[in-house]
Amino acid sequence: MxxxxxxxxxxxxxxxxxxxxxxxxxxxxxxxxxxxxxxxxxxxxxxxxxxxxxxxxxxxxPGLIDLHGHFYHGGNGSAVHADEKCLSAGTTTGVDAGSAGFLNYGAMRDYVFPAHRTRLLAFLHIGAVGLAANRVLGGGLHDMRVIDVDQTADAIKDNPGFCFGVKVRMHYNAVARWNAPEAMKQARAAADQSGSRLMVHVSGTPIPLPQVLEYLGPGDIVTHAFNGDHESILDRNGKVRPEVRAAAERGVIMDLAHAGVHCDFEVAKAALQQELPPDTISTDLHVPPPGRTVYLMNDLISQFHAMGLPLKDAVAASTSRPAEVLGLQDSLGSLAxxxxxxxxxxxxxxxxxxxxxxxxxxxxxxxxxxxxxxxxxxxxxxxxxxxxxxxxx
Ligand SMILES: [Zn+2]
The missing domain is CATH 2.30.40.10 (Urease, subunit C, domain 1)
Structure with a gap:
C-alpha cells in the first residue's frame, strides 16, 4: 500500500x-x-x-477584514478582545480605528496586538491619547492642545505594517463646531505628512458633511457613511447628496462601521438603490452600553445581502476591497x-x-x-x- x-x-x-x-x-x-x-x-x-x-x-x-473596530483591549474601556469577536465571525484581520494616539500606542503595538491570533493593524487618533478618556470627556478633541501633527505623523512613519493612517472623529461630543475645521485640517496634514490615509467619523458631525468631504481625496475613508444623523449622505428628498457622489467618484471610500448606532437601514437601502453601496463593510466593534447591539462581520454581510446587495459584492466589501484600501491586496483579501x-x-x-x-x-x-x-x-x-x-x- x-x-x-x-x-x-x-x-x-x-x-x-x-x-x-x-x-x-x-x-x-x-x-x-x-x-x-x-x-x-x-x-x-x-x-x-x-x-x-x-x-x-x-x-x-477569504478571511474577512474589518476596517473599523476597537481592539486596544485593556487600553481603554470600550475596546473588545479581538480573537473572541473576530475569529468567531470569520474575521482574520481587524483594523483599530483610533483607539490610541501617538502618546499611548506603544502598549497596543507591543503587548495587546501580539497577544492575539487575529492580525491587528491600526489607525492613530489625531488626539494624543486616542479614546482613552472617551467615557469621561466624551471624545478627545475639546482641548485642541491634544493634537500634535508632527508627532502623529512621525509615529505613523516609524511603524509601517502597524500604522496605516490617521483617524479623526467629527462628532459633536468629540469636537466643538468652532474647532472642527481646524481638527480636519490638522488630521489632513498628519495623513499627508506620513504618506498615509485619513479616516473620518462623520456620524453627528458638528459641521456640514460637504465641508468635511472637502478635506478627503482618493483612498481616504468616510466611516459610518450610512448613519441617519442630521448630516447624512442623503438630502431631504432621500437622494444621495451631490457632494457625496462626487467624493465617491474621486475615490473616497464609503465605509459602513455599523456600531449598532451609526447605520440607519433606510439610509443604507436608499444608497443601495441609488448605486452607492458600501465600499467596505465594517463593524466598529466596541463594548456597547446596555441596549445596543454591535453586529459581527458575518451578520453585517448577511444584513446587506438581505437588503439587496449581491453576496459576491458583500464579500468583496469585506475582503478584497478593504485589502486594497490598506494597500495590502498582494497578501490579503483573496485565497489565490x-x-x-x-x-x-x-x-x-x-x-x-x-x-x-x-x-x-x-x-x-x-x-x-x-x-x-x-x-x-x-x-x-x-x-x-x-x-x-x-x-x-
Ligand atoms: Zn469607532
Whole structure:
C-alpha cells in the first residue's frame, strides 16, 4: 500500500469558494502550507495534508477584514478582545480605528496586538491619547492642545505594517463646531505628512458633511457613511447628496462601521438603490452600553445581502476591497496561491432572520452566514463555537 506524503499543513475539501478577487464562485478545495495558501484546485487529496477538514456544502471566503473596530483591549474601556469577536465571525484581520494616539500606542503595538491570533493593524487618533478618556470627556478633541501633527505623523512613519493612517472623529461630543475645521485640517496634514490615509467619523458631525468631504481625496475613508444623523449622505428628498457622489467618484471610500448606532437601514437601502453601496463593510466593534447591539462581520454581510446587495459584492466589501484600501491586496483579501492563509468557512443557514438598527428599523432576511471554521495563517483558529489550539480540529 502506498501512502501520499503529507505536503500540506491543512486542506479544506468539498466546499464552495467565493473569492471575488479571483472571480471564483465555484466548488474548490484549498490547501495551506507554511502560513500561506498553497493550492486551489477542483480536487485535493485529503491525505496530502497533515490535517484536513471536510467542508462539503459550506461556503469558503477569504478571511474577512474589518476596517473599523476597537481592539486596544485593556487600553481603554470600550475596546473588545479581538480573537473572541473576530475569529468567531470569520474575521482574520481587524483594523483599530483610533483607539490610541501617538502618546499611548506603544502598549497596543507591543503587548495587546501580539497577544492575539487575529492580525491587528491600526489607525492613530489625531488626539494624543486616542479614546482613552472617551467615557469621561466624551471624545478627545475639546482641548485642541491634544493634537500634535508632527508627532502623529512621525509615529505613523516609524511603524509601517502597524500604522496605516490617521483617524479623526467629527462628532459633536468629540469636537466643538468652532474647532472642527481646524481638527480636519490638522488630521489632513498628519495623513499627508506620513504618506498615509485619513479616516473620518462623520456620524453627528458638528459641521456640514460637504465641508468635511472637502478635506478627503482618493483612498481616504468616510466611516459610518450610512448613519441617519442630521448630516447624512442623503438630502431631504432621500437622494444621495451631490457632494457625496462626487467624493465617491474621486475615490473616497464609503465605509459602513455599523456600531449598532451609526447605520440607519433606510439610509443604507436608499444608497443601495441609488448605486452607492458600501465600499467596505465594517463593524466598529466596541463594548456597547446596555441596549445596543454591535453586529459581527458575518451578520453585517448577511444584513446587506438581505437588503439587496449581491453576496459576491458583500464579500468583496469585506475582503478584497478593504485589502486594497490598506494597500495590502498582494497578501490579503483573496485565497489565490501565495496569499496569506486566512480563510472563513460558513454554513448558509436558511430561516427567518431579523436585524435591527438604532432608528428602530429592521431588516428581515432568509439567509445568514453562520461561522463554521476560521483559518488564520494556515491553521484552524476557531471551529464550531470555540477558539482552537494549534493541532486541534
Ligand atoms: Zn469607532
Amino acid at each position: 502506498t501512502t501520499t506524503p503529507e505536503i500540506y499543513d491543512l486542506a479544506l475539501t468539498g466546499g464552495t469558494l467565493l473569492d471575488p478577487a479571483q472571480g471564483i464562485h465555484d466548488r474548490r478545495d484549498i490547501a495551506f502550507k507554511d502560513g500561506l495558501v498553497a493550492l486551489v484546485a477542483q480536487h485535493i487529496d485529503p491525505t496530502s495534508a497533515s490535517m484536513s477538514v471536510d467542508v462539503s456544502g459550506k461556503l469558503i471566503t 496561491p501565495g496569499m496569506s492563509g486566512d480563510a472563513a468557512v460558513y454554513d448558509l443557514r436558511e430561516g427567518r432572520f431579523v436585524w435591527h438598527d438604532s432608528a428602530a428599523n429592521k431588516v428581515e432576511g432568509k439567509v445568514r452566514l453562520d461561522t463554521f471554521l476560521t483559518v488564520r495563517a494556515g491553521e484552524v483558529a476557531w471551529k464550531e463555537g470555540r477558539l482552537t489550539q494549534m493541532g486541534q480540529c
